[in-house]
Amino acid sequence: MEFDAIIIGTGQAGPSLAASLAKNGYKVAIIEKEHLGGTCVNVGCTPTKAYVASARRAFIAKNSADLGIEVNGSVAVNLKVIKERKDKIIADSRSGLDNMLNTNENITLIHGKARFLDNYSVEVNGKTYEASKFYINVGGKPRIPEGFEGVNYLTNESILELEEIPEHLIIVGGGYIGLEFGQMFRRFGSKVTILDRGDQLLKKEDLEFGKAIAEIFKGEGIEVRLNSDCINAKKSGDQIEVSINCKEGSPTIKGSHLLLAAGRIPNTDDLGLENTNVNLDDRGYIRVNDELQTSVHHIWALGDCNGEGAFTHTAYNDFQIVNSHLFEDKKRLLSDRYTCYAAFIDPPLARVGMNASEIGKAGIQARVSSRPMAKIARAKEMGETQGMLKIYIEESTEKILGATFLGTGADEYIHTVIDQMYAGQPYTIIRDAVHIHPTVSELIPTMLEQPREM
């Protein structure tokens, strides 16, 4: 065989795996059809969190009079500069990866789109490459609902190329992407309308969190329309008109720009997998076992394309799982991973493990500890009292089942709970820990003093 291993995609798992395989003497090819670094680096986490930071600065500049800070004169948002800063951060990341992949004598970087010809070969730019092992790390792309093809819609990719702030941004989808872009562009100065067909924002969270976020967004002047199924869109002069199936509100809405944030689908539809024995599920995700091996013993699938996580940290952990079975103690397994993530709205929502509705559905006897941010000294001092913290504890084991935190800094102190869950210890360990004053996390031991019935 020409290569010991071929990796398809340079997202969050591929490059680290290439480096590890190469270090262990494998001859590796890594194939990328677009930009090195994949979604997170180019059109996902990195650019959006850079924009979120600019949006927060704008918001603080405009909204600090209650803390005694007055801005005399207007606060201007320069999207061109914001974009240039983002482009620079991305370029630095890409060039680091380029350097890493191009200077390793055991790694061959191939630019082009890979397609499987059979279980042992792929074709790129008309050339065939063979290997004894394959690692698929192809990620995903935005789902474009039918009915929107005829208009000049934006996705998470094209919206990051804008240099002028949209006058009125309509967003289809109230998930992570819709909310992060919605709040950010509102803070940049756009009028923003978020439409979702469901009855709450962030449908995977408990209703009370969806409701709290809707209130926070409305407070910033964002229009949130729920139970609003967006059917199609058409051009109307220089505007875009979206038709909505809804019981309340107008059945049409016009705006200057339309962002489709209606979910993501895996990049498995044009990978030639029909020429292999790799099994997909009915949504196109590659089926994998606990070690991320597909139905073909020498092909593995990592990251968003296996449907087992949709985050950078889960894609990277997929690399760690595969690497553990290749070169380490073989102890890492997919089933050992707790779901955890944050929506980087302001205040952020952070989540680990189960929430109340999942615990209810599973019939687990549990108790809950909770605290509104308004009762936390540090939040009051900061003038950022929106949100609440909730931790769920299994009655029989006293172990933490999960937590949802909505509040300033929640994306950081959720790790107190995450680490405790991985330690496999009862909640009483955090309850009896001494945390630093004044922090939000100092209230986590206090709130755990008296868990109550759910």
Ligand SMILES: Cc1cc2nc3c(=O)[nH]c(=O)nc-3n(C[C@H](O)[C@H](O)[C@H](O)COP(=O)(O)OP(=O)(O)OC[C@H]3O[C@@H](n4cnc5c(N)ncnc54)[C@H](O)[C@@H]3O)c2cc1C
């Ligand atoms: C707007 C947005 C914001 C996000 N924010 C966060 C966040 O804050 N935190 C977080 O954890 N996650 C976030 N995510 C999710 C995160 O970006 C993804 O989960 C992560 O990038 C998945 O990594 P991956 O390795 O599976 O694939 P990707 O990063 O998508 O990489 C796959 C690569 O494979 C390449 N490829 C695909 N098909 C082929 C082919 N046939 N041949 C060759 N190359 C191919 C692609 O070009 C791409 O470069 C965000 C996503 C979006 C869209």
Ligand SMILES: NC(=O)c1ccc[n+]([C@@H]2O[C@H](COP(=O)([O-])OP(=O)(O)OC[C@H]3O[C@@H](n4cnc5c(N)ncnc54)[C@H](O)[C@@H]3O)[C@@H](O)[C@H]2O)c1
């Ligand atoms: N902070 C983060 O970690 C982060 C940030 C952004 C994206 N992501 C990743 O990207 C993925 C996709 O995010 P997303 O927000 O696009 O998807 P999502 O599935 O989270 O939300 C899509 C929303 O669109 C709604 N919707 C779909 N079609 C509709 C229609 N025709 N009319 C009205 N509403 C409609 C759905 O009801 C749903 O609430 C996430 O799963 C996540 O993994 C992560």
